[in-house]
Amino acid sequence: MPRAAGTGLVGGANAIDGCVVVVFDAMSQIVEIDAVESLAVVQPGVINDDLRAAAAEQGLWYPPDPASSPWSMIGGNVGTNAGGVCCVKYGVTRDYVRELEVVTGTGEVVRLGRRTAKGVAGYDLAGLMVGSEGTLGIITEIVVALRAARSPETTIAGFFDTLVDAGRGVAAVAAAGITPSALELVDRECLRAVDEWKNMGLTSDGNVLLLARTDLPGQAGEQEAEAIRACFEQGGASAAVVAEDEQEADALFAARRLAYPALERLGPVLTEDVCVPRSKVPEMLGRIEEIAGRHETRIANIAHAGDGNLHPLLLVPAGDDEAKRRAQVAFEEILDAAVELGGTVAGEHGIGLIKRRGLASEVSPGVLGMHSAIKKALDPHGILNPGKAFPDIDDHTARTEATLA
Numbered sequence: 001m002p003r004a005a006g007t008g009l010v011g012g013a014n015a016i017d018g019c020v021v022v023v024f025d026a027m028s029q030i031v032e033i034d035a036v037e038s039l040a041v042v043q044p045g046v047i048n049d050d051l052r053a054a055a056a057e058q059g060l061w062y063p064p065d066p067a068s069s070p071w072s073m074i075g076g077n078v079g080t081n082a083g084g085v086c087c088v089k090y091g092v093t094r095d096y097v098r099e100l101e102v103v104t105g106t107g108e109v110v111r112l113g114r115r116t117a118k119g120v121a122g123y124d125l126a127g128l129m130v131g132s133e134g135t136l137g138i139i140t141e142i143v144v145a146l147r148a149a150r151s152p153e154t155t156i157a158g159f160f161d162t163l164v165d166a167g168r169g170v171a172a173v174a175a176a177g178i179t180p181s182a183l184e185l186v187d188r189e190c191l192r193a194v195d196e197w198k199n200m201g202l203t204s205d206g207n208v209l210l211l212a213r214t215d216l217p218g219q220a221g222e223q224e225a226e227a228i229r230a231c232f233e234q235g236g237a238s239a240a241v242v243a244e245d246e247q248e249a250d251a252l253f254a255a256r257r258l259a260y261p262a263l264e265r266l267g268p269v270l271t272e273d274v275c276v277p278r279s280k281v282p283e284m285l286g287r288i289e290e291i292a293g294r295h296e297t298r299i300a301n302i303a304h305a306g307d308g309n310l311h312p313l314l315l316v317p318a319g320d321d322e323a324k325r326r327a328q329v330a331f332e333e334i335l336d337a338a339v340e341l342g343g344t345v346a347g348e349h350g351i352g353l354i355k356r357r358g359l360a361s362e363v364s365p366g367v368l369g370m371h372s373a374i375k376k377a378l379d380p381h382g383i384l385n386p387g388k389a390f391p392d393i394d395d396h397t398a399r400t401e402a403t404l405a
Contacts (some may be wrong), residue, residue, distance in 0.1 A: 044075025
């Protein structure tokens with residue numbers, strides 16, 4: 001079982017009994033940054049922010065920025081196809097992986113992909129590895145594309161009375177054809193938890209905060225910022241402003257990143273990671289509120305709202321078995337609601353241990369069979385991260401085949 005920083009939220013890096021854990025924190029070298037080709041060669045134990053800082057020294061930028069970027073490692077980011085705050089405009093980890101060195105389930109060392117900016121020779125096996133959660137190969141070196149450093153961002157803040165209103169603000173931005181460089185949602189539960197921890201004074205203006213950014217330069221950026229502000233008002237914001245104080249704007253985004261660890265201070269947290277079409281964000285947020293009320297479960301909400309990636313955070317009082325049971329039922333109902341609305345049970349965290357049932361509800365038996373065939377081809381002995389993502393895939397396929405027969 002390959003393990004990087006172990007910051008994953010679905011149990012993908014949790015060992016099962018008898019498992020050999022291959023830990024990559026000592027393989028932390030940035031091997032090369034090529035400014036001409038706009039790429040970096042890194043080992044899997046490189047911390048995301050360390051790569052971003054090294055690239056910035058050469059006027060370059062590595063866009064994928066999960067909230068855990070100060071401590072998560074590139075190997076884990078690749079394993080889960082991590083996203084982040086700016087993925088609404090710039091894409092996720094898979095969009096930046098060019099080449100991988102991989103050890104297969106038979107012990108063969110192979111290189112997949114290529115360093116060139118373009119290339120369509122053969123299947124996209126490097127892309128297949130990204131997001132495979134260590135079930136298809138152990139990644140030992142990664143070549144990622146870099147971009148030129150971008151212009152400074154302008155921040156727009158919208159304050160809303162309800163989650164559904166904030167969802168309407170998100171839908172209004174999408175309907176206007178605007179692609180901000182970030183569009184994040186933080187609800188009052190999260191803001192209060194951060195306030196109690198860091199005393200930042202965040203909860204005085206509304207129950208839900210939408211944070212958007214534009215990185216267009218000059219007048220174009222000013223116009224896009226104003227258009228986003230107007231969309232927030234159209235969605236029902238009680239207040240919407242374009243930030244003039246850069247330090248205040250950075251503090252708001254820092255609060256967004258601190259939301260999860262702030263909630264963890266209050267007790268165990270069960271983290272969701274569903275993604276729905278942007279037009280369905282208001283309805284999905286309403287469903288989450290309804291599920292929370294019906295199961296008497298406290299749910300906080302953060303989201304990469306610009307691409308419909310919602311992170312309901314279910315708070316479970318320590319030692320309360322009945323509350324834990326209700327939260328687990330609510331967790332599964334949120335997965336089902338996302339699929340019902342045309343979404344997916346995992347936007348960026350992966351399947352790991354806790355979403356296997358959700359995956360089976362999202363994909364058809366035929367597609368599960370395709371996954372099984374790929375797994376068997378690349379890991380014929382079934383030794384790579386066993387018990388994760390598709391542990392019951394063979395049984396599921398066998399049951400389906402027996403039914404069809």
